[in-house]
Amino acid sequence: MTFDTLQVHPHAALLTGGQAALEISQPLGGIWRLRSRPLSGMNGFPPKHSFAVVGAQPLPFTSERLPGSFQFSAGATRLQITEQGSWQLWQEDRPVLSGSGSSGEWLPGSATRVYRSRLNLDAPAAERYFGLGEKTGPLNRRGLRYTFWNTDTLPHLPDTDPMYQSIPFLLVWSQGRVHGLFLDEPARSQIDLACSDPERLTWEVEGPELDLYAILGPTPQEVLERYTALTGRPAMPALWVLGAHQSRWGYSSAEEIRSVIEGYRRHALPLDAVHLDIDYMNAYKVFTFDPQRFPDPLALAEQAAEQGVRLITIIDPGVKAEPGYTTYDQALSAEYLVRTDRGEPLLGEVWPDPAVFPDFTRPEVRSWWGEQHRPLLEAGIAGIWNDMNEPSCASFHSAVDLSEVVGRTLPDSARHGTRRHLEVHNVYGLTMSQATFEALERLRPGQRPFVLSRAGFAGIQRYSAVWGGDNSSYWEHLEANLTMLLSMSLSGLSLIGCDVGGFGGHSSAELLVRWTQLGAFYPLMRNHSARGTRPQEPWTFGQATTDLVRGALELRYRLLPLLYTLMWRANQTGTPPMRPLLWHYPEDPIAASLSDSFTLGPSLLVAPVLRPEHRHRAVYFPSSGWVRVDQLDGQVYPAGFRVVEAELSTIPLFLAPGGILPLAEVAQHTGTAHWDKLTWMLNPATDGRFDLYEDAGDGPLEGELASLRIERHPDRIRLQRSGVAHPGEQLVLLGLPHGASVSASSNETEEALYIEPDSDWSELEIRF
Numbered sequence: 001m002t003f004d005t006l007q008v009h010p011h012a013a014l015l016t017g018g019q020a021a022l023e024i025s026q027p028l029g030g031i032w033r034l035r036s037r038p039l040s041g042m043n044g045f046p047p048k049h050s051f052a053v054v055g056a057q058p059l060p061f062t063s064e065r066l067p068g069s070f071q072f073s074a075g076a077t078r079l080q081i082t083e084q085g086s087w088q089l090w091q092e093d094r095p096v097l098s099g100s101g102s103s104g105e106w107l108p109g110s111a112t113r114v115y116r117s118r119l120n121l122d123a124p125a126a127e128r129y130f131g132l133g134e135k136t137g138p139l140n141r142r143g144l145r146y147t148f149w150n151t152d153t154l155p156h157l158p159d160t161d162p163m164y165q166s167i168p169f170l171l172v173w174s175q176g177r178v179h180g181l182f183l184d185e186p187a188r189s190q191i192d193l194a195c196s197d198p199e200r201l202t203w204e205v206e207g208p209e210l211d212l213y214a215i216l217g218p219t220p221q222e223v224l225e226r227y228t229a230l231t232g233r234p235a236m237p238a239l240w241v242l243g244a245h246q247s248r249w250g251y252s253s254a255e256e257i258r259s260v261i262e263g264y265r266r267h268a269l270p271l272d273a274v275h276l277d278i279d280y281m282n283a284y285k286v287f288t289f290d291p292q293r294f295p296d297p298l299a300l301a302e303q304a305a306e307q308g309v310r311l312i313t314i315i316d317p318g319v320k321a322e323p324g325y326t327t328y329d330q331a332l333s334a335e336y337l338v339r340t341d342r343g344e345p346l347l348g349e350v351w352p353d354p355a356v357f358p359d360f361t362r363p364e365v366r367s368w369w370g371e372q373h374r375p376l377l378e379a380g381i382a383g384i385w386n387d388m389n390e391p392s393c394a395s396f397h398s399a400v401d402l403s404e405v406v407g408r409t410l411p412d413s414a415r416h417g418t419r420r421h422l423e424v425h426n427v428y429g430l431t432m433s434q435a436t437f438e439a440l441e442r443l444r445p446g447q448r449p450f451v452l453s454r455a456g457f458a459g460i461q462r463y464s465a466v467w468g469g470d471n472s473s474y475w476e477h478l479e480a481n482l483t484m485l486l487s488m489s490l491s492g493l494s495l496i497g498c499d500v501g502g503f504g505g506h507s508s509a510e511l512l513v514r515w516t517q518l519g520a521f522y523p524l525m526r527n528h529s530a531r532g533t534r535p536q537e538p539w540t541f542g543q544a545t546t547d548l549v550r551g552a553l554e555l556r557y558r559l560l561p562l563l564y565t566l567m568w569r570a571n572q573t574g575t576p577p578m579r580p581l582l583w584h585y586p587e588d589p590i591a592a593s594l595s596d597s598f599t600l601g602p603s604l605l606v607a608p609v610l611r612p613e614h615r616h617r618a619v620y621f622p623s624s625g626w627v628r629v630d631q632l633d634g635q636v637y638p639a640g641f642r643v644v645e646a647e648l649s650t651i652p653l654f655l656a657p658g659g660i661l662p663l664a665e666v667a668q669h670t671g672t673a674h675w676d677k678l679t680w681m682l683n684p685a686t687d688g689r690f691d692l693y694e695d696a697g698d699g700p701l702e703g704e705l706a707s708l709r710i711e712r713h714p715d716r717i718r719l720q721r722s723g724v725a726h727p728g729e730q731l732v733l734l735g736l737p738h739g740a741s742v743s744a745s746s747n748e749t750e751e752a753l754y755i756e757p758d759s760d761w762s763e764l765e766i767r768f
């Protein structure tokens with residue numbers, strides 16, 4: 001290829017030459033977009049509908065022609081494209097990426113129908129690769145390759161690929177600095193991260209275009225802030241969503257739901273939501289209840305509400321093809337269904353059999369689907385769980401060329417309006433969640449929607465929580481899921497979780513305890529298990545286990561002020577609550593390599609026990625001065641690795657120097673996000689600050705902040721509070737020398753200084 005022509009438009013530059021065209025733009029500050037496609041006629045680029053990008057506000061930049069190349073610059077960044085088509089991007093004169101893109105080649109071997117486009121980047125040995133959303137394998141993905149093709153996979157193993165979601169976003173780390181690459185192509189694609197060639201990163205898309213966004217850092221915070229400005233910030237959940245959820249594939253009558261709630265309350269176990277899996281439906285017909293087993297859903301929801309519990313129903317995309325069933329009849333007559341390449345509605349088999357599939361890529365189908373939720377909301381259902389939306393399809397009644405079916409899904413050639421399934425497969429779940437989210441917003445104004453989705457694409461965070469699908473009750477999955485969740489966090493997702501206790505297989509008492517302890521830090525905490533496995537409600541494991549699980553659930557409820565604030569931060573800035581150490585310590589190569597611990601927010605280090613019978617574990621402190629908070633031991637931890645104790649009753653937690661941890665009282669379920677009584681745990685080794693976000697717990701984001709500030713001097717500490725006051729506050733200061741004198745009532749032990757200030761305090765001084 002040789003680019004010979006540069007056209008400069010107000011917010012884009014177009015390079016053309018030979019058969020290729022490359023459009024360059026700056027859709028947001030700090031983001032360069034490079035869109036390649038084969039040159040067709042004289043007009044390079046037809047308008048594109050992106051399902052992922054919602055936030056572009058093109059910025060001006062300068063374009064110049066130099067000898068042998070073209071140069072584009074904005075602020076401290078500079079992009080150079082040679083006439084031969086190779087790309088170089090610099091930030092403050094440091095190279096960020098170099099490579100090239102080609103588009104619209106025929107894929108060898110599949111001569112008739114498939115295009116291929118290809119990104120080709122240098123992969124210097126010092127680079128590490130993070131992100132890619134829900135993928136198995138280590139946090140650093142260098143040396144591996146992955147496919148983006150949403151797939152229903154059961155069970156998943158350490159190397160299972162692809163999984164349910166496709167988030168084609170990569171975070172590239174190089175000597176403590178990071179940048180992001182987002183490939184906005186929902187068609188099937190494969191990324192090779194220095195696997196086939198140790199010095200190359202390639203990304204191949206089965207489509208005619210290559211639409212790449214290069215997102216500058218240099219910190220993870222900046223990259224994710226930009227990426228979520230582009231693809232949307234995570235929706236803010238209602239507070240109850242952050243409470244404990246209980247689910248099981250197998251709850252099959254109203255009676256059983258009542259007895260689960262009753263079991264929770266009888267054992268004084270906190271609970272906010274119960275999920276109704278497929279068995280609540282009448283013959284797997286979505287938007288119906290079985291009249292025998294669930295005769296009065298509204299009464300059930302009301303009884304649950306009296307116990308502070310909400311109900312969530314599963315909704316799958318497969319619609320039973322049964323004349324007389326309204327949802328089917330309407331979809332058929334309005335032509336809302338995915339079709340075969342010969343034009344008839346595609347008939348497959350999922351839970352309903354035969355089943356048809358709504359085409360959620362079309363806005364009119366989304367609003368029609370949304371309307372179907374009315375009866376569920378009228379029955380008091382609080383949230384919707386979207387499963388099987390890769391979409392999963394087990395077999396076909398329509399005549400289908402099986403060589404066109406990749407995984408358990410629809411054939412590549414199926415039709416979504418004018419698009420082929422191959423082009424939009426990966427956004428099926430995203431658009432289904434969009435339909436659901438927008439319906440809940442519309443039908444229940446003033447309440448924040450709760451949608452939980454299994455499949456997803458870049459942008460899913462705008463609409464939906466996601467969970468990691470069908471894990472198993474293996475210790476290995478406890479650990480593997482943690483790595484996966486941290487990858488998801490690095491990919492713009494915030495409201496995430498995995499099935500606590502494991503979905504497939506039989507959990508053991510100890511595994512359930514350790515999983516609940518770690519799950520207390522998942523933004524979405526749900527115990528879920530499969531039909532045919534041993535029950536997984538805590539009390540089925542006996543009293544001792546129930547007590548241990550209660551401890552973990554109570555910890556969860558104590559953490560709610562922190563979690564809620566972190567979800568609000570995610571909503572404002574895209575910063576995820578669960579952060580691998582690399583987030584705050586990108587310059588520390590050891591911290592950047594760890595995925596068996598993480599921080600919840602800026603300063604709470606969580607070091608879960610991931611192995612059976614282990615009562616100790618190694619913890620890495622990226623700096624000195626951390627203090628333990630799950631149990632107070634009076635120690636101040638130096639930087640580096642330490643082995644710490646971890647009895648079965650606890651999960652080791654540490655607070656960074658300057659760290660502030662707000663804790664609520666234990667509760668059986670959530671109320672509002674105004675915390676009457678708060679305990680602030682502080683590590684006043686250095687200055688610090690925490691802004692707590694509080695509001696009604698649902699509805700508009702019109703909250704207020706309560707701020708606490710630590711000012712550290714060699715011989716004294718000043719604490720200041722401002723904003724919302726709390727009727728009952730306690731301060732627990734850790735890691736201090738003994739013999740402090742405080743201007744408020746206090747109590748000192750070996751491990752901590754406890755202060756009870758007046759309810760209207762604004763400043764306190766602690767002298768040594």
Ligand code: MIG
Binds near residue numbers: 249314387
């Ligand atoms: O074919 O609805 O991942 O959470 O319990 C299995 C039954 C379908 C898969 C989901 C799982 C759910 C199950 N579903």
